[in-house]
Amino acid sequence: MPDEEKKPCEGCSRRLFTRIGVGSIAVAGVGSAVFGYEFLSPNVLYEPSPIVDAGKPDKYPPDSVTPDLQSGLYIVHGPQGIYTLSAVCTHLGCLTAWKPELGIIACPCHGSKFRTDGTKIEGPAPRPLQWLKTSLGDDGNLLIDRSEPLDHKQFVRI
């Protein structure tokens, strides 16, 4: 081009242009990352409450196991009182099934078997079934908090 080499402005240089350009892209990149993380993290979840109202305790006769598969748990009334086991297998998260004819809890996915206190009989499950915090509410109903796993045994006696 014959008519090029028109200097666009005084004090402009390729280095300044690069510096401003790279700086702007860096700021935009960090901003986009923060923006994207904030956007992708839901601020409100429409998930069911972790607390399950299991009704009056006398619904559960002694020596009974009552599955509530909708909530993923078993309400067990044993000799020491009422307690709740999570029905989610500790192996890979399948929902286990109560086998009343055998008196055990069995996982259909990989064959783990558990006693009614959650301890393992056989199979690949690494831990016993999780005990869940169970308490009596003000209205006398059993309340089970699925978000509070227990590291010890705890019974509701009535």
Add this chain to the structure above:
Amino acid sequence: MPGLAEGLAGVRNSRVWRSVFRSGSGDSNLHRSLAVQQNVFLHLASVKVRRRALDFSVTWYLGTLSLGCFFILVVTGILLMLYYHPSVPQAYADMKDMQFVVSAGVFLRNLHRWSAHAMVLLVFAHMFRVFYRGAYRPPREFNWVIGVVLLMVTLFLSYTGYLLPWDQLAFWAITVGSNILSAVPVLGAKIRFLILGGHTVNANALLRFYVLHCLILPVIAVFFLAIHFWRIRKDGGLHIGAEAGDKTDE
């Protein structure tokens, strides 16, 4: 920085790089041409353009700005899809959540909406510009036809997106629009029935418009956009006007 330049040339001549980008390093005209021609994305564009064709006064950049709007719409649209269920009445609640609950949701929704309006405007302006400059004339007459198809796709995208908020405005706009559609002779009522998936604007219509808006129409748009840009090169580059073309041809 000779060290850096040599290092980059080494990378570009390496076996791995050459297996992806065949043309390797080198700044001869042949190398530069091959770098463009052998790239599936770049080959749509010309290897060389006339300097005059890059001037604002030639095109007012209306086509490029339309494409820019389209990119914004694709990106914001995909993000909006992450929080949107095309079901009744969940769609309305999702739209409201997007405005009031989701971080930066109102920004993305408004960006999508304003870009959509801007794209319709810019596509019309682009067509007027092409028309009044005579850029539709041979050898570019087929690209004008592609452009008309793209105008239609843009309008259909705008129309189908209008239903998705599932508010009163959306519902009645699509009711009115689909009734206009039924004025087509003989087949009108049938077309309306097929577009809506029913006799009224309902859950089926929402789902059909969602699929059209998010999948079918964008795919058609990308398909015709690729032809549109490729034809610019095949038809001899951007139309720059007879009076300017002769003296600035490089």
